[in-house]
Amino acid sequence: MKKIAVITGASSGIGREFALQISRKYKSIEEIWLIARRTDRLEELKKEIHGKTVRILSLDLTDEGDIQLYKSLLERQNPAVRILVNAAGYGIIGHFNRLSYEENLGMIDLNCKALTAITYLTLPYMSHPSNIIHMASAAAFLPQPSFAVYAATKSMVLSFSRALNQELFDEGISVTAVCPGPVETEFFDIAEKHCKTKSYKNLFRVDAAHVVRKALLDAFYYKDVSVYGASMNALRTVSSVIPHSVMMPFLR
Numbered sequence: 001m002k003k004i005a006v007i008t009g010a011s012s013g014i015g016r017e018f019a020l021q022i023s024r025k026y027k028s029i030e031e032i033w034l035i036a037r038r039t040d041r042l043e044e045l046k047k048e049i050h051g052k053t054v055r056i057l058s059l060d061l062t063d064e065g066d067i068q069l070y071k072s073l074l075e076r077q078n079p080a081v082r083i084l085v086n087a088a089g090y091g092i093i094g095h096f097n098r099l100s101y102e103e104n105l106g107m108i109d110l111n112c113k114a115l116t117a118i119t120y121l122t123l124p125y126m127s128h129p130s131n132i133i134h135m136a137s138a139a140a141f142l143p144q145p146s147f148a149v150y151a152a153t154k155s156m157v158l159s160f161s162r163a164l165n166q167e168l169f170d171e172g173i174s175v176t177a178v179c180p181g182p183v184e185t186e187f188f189d190i191a192e193k194h195c196k197t198k199s200y201k202n203l204f205r206v207d208a209a210h211v212v213r214k215a216l217l218d219a220f221y222y223k224d225v226s227v228y229g230a231s232m233n234a235l236r237t238v239s240s241v242i243p244h245s246v247m248m249p250f251l252r
């Protein structure tokens with residue numbers, strides 16, 4: 001069986017960086033499946049990946065028909081999935097009732113429903129040793145006024161990943177939830193559609209390469225959570241110690 005890596009959200013930012021680093025670091029992986037909607041971006045990325053076969057899957061993961069296409073491809077190819085990265089996701093800043101119905105529900109459809117579907121459909125093709133990496137966020141650590149639905153979707157990803165990591169322990173499959181603070185990507189082009197990020201958050205923006213390097217290392221060591229940087233590790237500790245009701249008025 002062909003050893004492969006599957007990466008969603010590969011057309012930009014963190015997913016793209018995962019594709020590049022996995023292609024360089026994992027010698028045993030023969031083929032990489034890149035998933036996103038923008039085919040031209042995936043074609044450009046393909047040119048930067050050397051020594052592996054690259055399969056481009058132009059899929060809208062919020063479309064059930066496209067999810068079924070992915071399922072059929074797995075059935076036809078019957079690969080051994082060594083790494084699955086679920087990086088497709090987005091957030092839109094703004095008060096819940098000022099975002100549209102589609103914007104609010106769309107975050108749940110992609111960040112939660114599609115991630116769960118891809119993981120469920122891929123798992124039968126995974127066995128020891130293999131890694132699942134889910135992009136959560138530091139926003140998962142506590143509720144975020146003005147980013148309420150996004151933070152809630154990432155709390156779901158964090159909770160789901162940690163529980164699944166335990167369930168799959170005996171099968172030798174790890175699940176790592178990656179929880180970065182702000183990362184320098186196109187994420188903010190969509191996030192700031194209606195409102196700007198709070199300016200203090202820009203001080204913490206980091207490079208995607210660092211986040212991905214740490215995530216791959218943490219997944220290799222079967223860690224359930226990966227947090228890059230002292231400031232986000234501090235936030236994680238503080239938010240587990242200080243009651244959220246005390247912290248949240250400062251976030252408002």
Ligand SMILES: NC(=O)c1ccc[n+]([C@@H]2O[C@H](COP(=O)([O-])OP(=O)(O)OC[C@H]3O[C@@H](n4cnc5c(N)ncnc54)[C@H](OP(=O)(O)O)[C@@H]3O)[C@@H](O)[C@H]2O)c1
Pocket residue numbers: 008009010011012013014015035036037038039041059060061062086087088089090091110135136137138179180181182183184185186187188
């Ligand atoms: N950047 C940050 O500050 C930050 C911080 C914490 C967590 N995260 C999380 O990290 C993940 C990656 O974000 P990023 O920063 O790399 O953002 P990004 O550069 O905007 O990338 C998002 C990716 O998701 C894909 N995508 C969006 N809608 C899709 C759909 N319907 N079907 C398939 N693919 C879709 C996009 O591809 P197409 O548009 O081509 O479909 C793109 O490849 C997200 O889950 C995000 O929530 C980001």
